[in-house]
Amino acid sequence: MQRQFATGVAFTLVAVLLWGAQFPVAKSVFATVDPYHVSLIRYGVATLLLVPIVAWRDGPAAFRYYGRAWPASLLGVIGMCGSPLLVFAGLELTRPEHAAIIVSLQPSMTAIVDWALRGRRPARFTVACIATAFVGVVLVVTKGDPSLVLGKRELLGDLLVLVGAACWVVYTMGTERFGGWSTLKLTLLTLIPGSIGLAVATAALVALGVARVPTPQELASVAGELAFLALAGVLAAMICWNAGNRRIGALNSMLMLNFVPIVVFAIGFLQGQAFAPVELAGAGLVIGALAANNLYLRHVHARRARS
Numbered sequence: 001m002q003r004q005f006a007t008g009v010a011f012t013l014v015a016v017l018l019w020g021a022q023f024p025v026a027k028s029v030f031a032t033v034d035p036y037h038v039s040l041i042r043y044g045v046a047t048l049l050l051v052p053i054v055a056w057r058d059g060p061a062a063f064r065y066y067g068r069a070w071p072a073s074l075l076g077v078i079g080m081c082g083s084p085l086l087v088f089a090g091l092e093l094t095r096p097e098h099a100a101i102i103v104s105l106q107p108s109m110t111a112i113v114d115w116a117l118r119g120r121r122p123a124r125f126t127v128a129c130i131a132t133a134f135v136g137v138v139l140v141v142t143k144g145d146p147s148l149v150l151g152k153r154e155l156l157g158d159l160l161v162l163v164g165a166a167c168w169v170v171y172t173m174g175t176e177r178f179g180g181w182s183t184l185k186l187t188l189l190t191l192i193p194g195s196i197g198l199a200v201a202t203a204a205l206v207a208l209g210v211a212r213v214p215t216p217q218e219l220a221s222v223a224g225e226l227a228f229l230a231l232a233g234v235l236a237a238m239i240c241w242n243a244g245n246r247r248i249g250a251l252n253s254m255l256m257l258n259f260v261p262i263v264v265f266a267i268g269f270l271q272g273q274a275f276a277p278v279e280l281a282g283a284g285l286v287i288g289a290l291a292a293n294n295l296y297l298r299h300v301h302a303r304r305a306r307s
Contacts, residue, residue: 080194
């Protein structure tokens, strides 16, 4: 059991490190290719590569939904279409550090969704941690002065990232209901409807004039970044995330997301970016509060298991 848990933690940590690295990479790509086409390329390429892998490993049976097509497809559209589309659309308008901090709120969102859907009210300690994390996010986003963010497009970007992060919470909690499926099967059968949703959404945005189809020259100029975002940020990260989530559960998986802003801030620091003290203080509040809450919840679950 301990070995399985350690393996799950390792899988989840790899996914989190890849996701943390993709924020600054994606932000740099948006100067050439809009976030909608970047999302479509990421998930489309990952889906096309995963199909032959799953077919070789599990055979034709891996492509059958066995009466669960609707819930799996809905989950795929929420997690593989709604989440990346909203997070990347928001990332174009805000800073990678802001997006990473907001994404790290997902453990708190999980507690709230669990309360709303399953009627399990969070403990007072959890509510206090959620409030503390919210204060930290406000400090990061506003740099301690709320007037700085009003009227700026960064606020819209932060809100889009928040909704996209909530979509990922729904996806992660929903995948626990597909216990009979292998990790690759679950990833693929949610990736397919998610990629279709991304194609439809991107086509609609192009028709509305919101998005623009990139030229071959533009795609070639950021081919390396797009390859990383598709192969590492989606294909490898999704397989690792689902594999880890199955071994350690959604609660422990969400704890690992606290490392995302650490990775993003570290990359920014290495690139010579300067952060205001209030931003670092806010980031510390978020990471500390969420880590404390998740450790508390793990302690409660362990105590209940022993009794």
